[in-house]
Amino acid sequence: MNPLYWLDPWEPSPTVVIAVIVTAVLFVRGKRHARVSLARQISFWFGLGALYVALHTRLDYFFEHEFFMHRAQHLVLHHLGPFFIALAYPGAALRAGIPFMWRQRFVRPMLNARPVRAMLDVVMHPVVAVTLFVGLIYFWLLSPIHFIAMLDWRLYRVMNWSMVIDGLLFWWLVLDPRPAPPARLAPGKRVLVVIAAIPPQIVLGAFIFFTSHELYPVYSICGRAFTWLSPMRDQQIGGLLLWIPGSMMSVIGALIALRHWMRLSARGRLKRAQGTRKPTRAAHQHDVQHT
Template sequence: MSTLLYWLDPWEPSPTVVICVLLAAVLFARGARHARVSVPRRLSFWIGLVALYVALHTRLDYFFEHEFFMHRLQHLVLHHLGPFLIALSYPGAALRAGIPFAWRQRWVRPATQTKVARVFFDIVFNPVIAVTLFVGLIYFWLLSPIHFKAMLDYRLYRVMNWSMVIDGLLFWWLVLDPRPAPPARLAPGRRILVVIAAIPPQIILGAYIFFTPHELYPIYSICGRAFTWITPMRDQQVGGLLLWIPGSMMSVIGALIALRHWLRLSARSRLRKEREPGAGAPVTDAKTPASTAS
């Protein structure tokens, strides 16, 4: 027990992480009692949420800051695995039901119906922008000068990690939405194309990091490595492989799940609305991610 408590003790305590995780947990636990949430969906949500917490707020953060391949493992959880599992649980109805009805009527609904909110979600859920953000953030934070500064400045380090979490949630929510369009933002076929489009850039960047013959991220050697038995180049190669193979495989799995939704909706004749005039136009009544999945 003492060993477990040691590893759960955060390397750098963050009230923001604790509040956000607790809020999501309480809302889902409250709402799951009223919304119909199957056991597999509940497990998917809780595993995803715990994965995010472990990657953000435990002693493992020391290793994430002192080894490049551990940093890539952290971002694989923050940007891919954790958000993927949460989106796969389709927790929108449960999270919505977890908010007191009076609060929904007075605060949540008016906030999601403002022009600013509609424009924001129209932008981030645009398929081209969604793919660009999903891949672009990986490239941006792995630019050597940016990465150097992010690993030295704890404020920029936290911005980096939270940007990966938020973007991951938005992207996988868009791709794994099980509903027809509308009310979903994208038609099932376009969801498949969106997630497939994110695969080649990840492969290219992972291969570049793996095959580069010199050290791209000297910050880990400067600040001291957690594992002295791993050479800088081997550390970099393993990090490149984590981006290249597991990261791309997560996108392949996402595409297969989107394909499954497409086939299921087609078999149930629930794609008719997508063939009606104007059905391909963006939905103007934007909603928060928590209210768009059921």
């Protein structure tokens, strides 16, 4: 079988294609003006490529017809893809990729608009960020909601896009390498935020794994992609994917946030209760390069 067969979308979506192409073009244009290391470029392209594969390839058929494949898809959409994009710190490159006139006329006024700033203040609040990150997983895995979402293609796409957008917001908040300000959260709070997201994922994954009856009959009703896999085994594998890899991604995120905290502390870039140490020129240039 031709490997390109798997890149053929199961259900074509112009929205996915446009979003991916625009993001890629902005990054390519912007990295000419903003310093982006090779490691950060690889991280960005891996994350963007992972999102495209999970949203717009032949694999989508399996995501719709096996619960554990669906959980693998959301692991990529909510954790893996956004994680690697945020790890690349692409904000400066993406901004630089926008034509200067557009930035002045459209982007800056939009970001400075009071409703937009108020909305970002709400969704980027640490309590709200954790609640949304975990709450969306719980919401879409409620049996009645999940049943409808897997049958209605419009709600199915809303579900997937909500996971992508929330994942980007959460990991962008947690993996920000800068001190606060300009970052929204102090480095210590970033570590606490991502740690707080771990226990609820473990609890839900364990609940799905140990439940003795079928929670998601929609896959049996619509037909399963792997007929050799029993519904309960499918459900158990899906629970494990949420329980172990999902939680491990959060642990890795906490370790990276802790590393940023230690780096900023060593460079004297953290606010202190009694006075602050003036940052060195080298430390300032290091932080600028990571914005």
